[in-house]
Amino acid sequence: MRSRRQMNRTQFGCQSNPSLHYFFLIVFSHCCVILLSSPVTALIAIPPSPTSGGRSAVKIRSRQNSSSSSELCSTLSFSGDASCTLEMKDASVESVSDFLQSPSSDIYLLGTSNCSKQDEENTGRSKQEKKTKEDGESQLWECKQPVVDFMGLTLQPVFVNKVLRASQGRVVVSIEDARTDIVKASKSPGSRAVTSILESSTFKGESVFSVQSPHDGEDNLDESCTISIELRLTLLIPLPSYMPVPPGFNALGSAIVRRTGKSRTKKLLRRLREAYYEDCEEKSQNPTSNKSVSD
Numbered sequence: 001m002r003s004r005r006q007m008n009r010t011q012f013g014c015q016s017n018p019s020l021h022y023f024f025l026i027v028f029s030h031c032c033v034i035l036l037s038s039p040v041t042a043l044i045a046i047p048p049s050p051t052s053g054g055r056s057a058v059k060i061r062s063r064q065n066s067s068s069s070s071e072l073c074s075t076l077s078f079s080g081d082a083s084c085t086l087e088m089k090d091a092s093v094e095s096v097s098d099f100l101q102s103p104s105s106d107i108y109l110l111g112t113s114n115c116s117k118q119d120e121e122n123t124g125r126s127k128q129e130k131k132t133k134e135d136g137e138s139q140l141w142e143c144k145q146p147v148v149d150f151m152g153l154t155l156q157p158v159f160v161n162k163v164l165r166a167s168q169g170r171v172v173v174s175i176e177d178a179r180t181d182i183v184k185a186s187k188s189p190g191s192r193a194v195t196s197i198l199e200s201s202t203f204k205g206e207s208v209f210s211v212q213s214p215h216d217g218e219d220n221l222d223e224s225c226t227i228s229i230e231l232r233l234t235l236l237i238p239l240p241s242y243m244p245v246p247p248g249f250n251a252l253g254s255a256i257v258r259r260t261g262k263s264r265t266k267k268l269l270r271r272l273r274e275a276y277y278e279d280c281e282e283k284s285q286n287p288t289s290n291k292s293v294s295d
Helices: 004-014 018-036 039-043 093-101 103-110 127-134 189-200 249-285 287-294
Strands: 058-061 072-088 115-117 138-144 148-150 153-167 170-184 202-212 225-240
Touching: 072 249, 093 103, 093 170, 093 202, 093 225, 093 249, 103 115, 103 138, 103 153, 103 170, 103 249, 189 225, 202 249, 225 249
Parallel strands: none
Antiparallel strands: 058 170, 072 225, 115 138, 138 153, 148 153, 153 170, 170 202, 202 225
């Protein structure tokens, strides 16, 4: 029989994130309205078709270092931030901090169990960054988001996130790279527009998790603390000169980012809090295994 924690991890991995689905769908639909209204849409290159019966995905990598070419005079800029704080009863700052520092919290900090550690040998990172990883303070993860069917395309956003455990009680999860895998391609004009958007877009963002004592300078007699998250996310899409950004369009996109971020931060913290209590329960039921690990 599987333990309660194992069942939770399985369910966690199987659940889709509707807020993230809506975020991509709404943003892409608004951007496609602009592209499809222009006669130059037909000139956008058709994406290559996947091979092996749809098993291999076409990978479109976002441009992390956008060009400053004069041909690109306007940019869709959707940005927003969100924060959330939850109280954790019967939990000390030290115990929650230890949990955040442990690998048991990885999938909850990343927000998905559909992730894998990335080999950093060929990532071009500096020696200092690699040394940080060897010290066990940071790790790159490839995180696959839920598949989205849109305008004849089957898309799977993929983020390369860095988990940086910089100090006790504080963890930073940042987006280091982004791409979108086209699991199923299409030759329709709308699909070409979406492909162009994905290729030129840039994702930037980070989540900062921290643990605090609610009794600053006082004895924490009730063994309680608070856990917080601060989320910042920006989506940049450069546009050609013949596609000006409509008035208020960036504000609309930013509102979507903020609304989605607010919902997502609450879900992340609730799952993280639940995972902490389950971890404590598992350790209390298997005290001998904990001792053997420490030895």
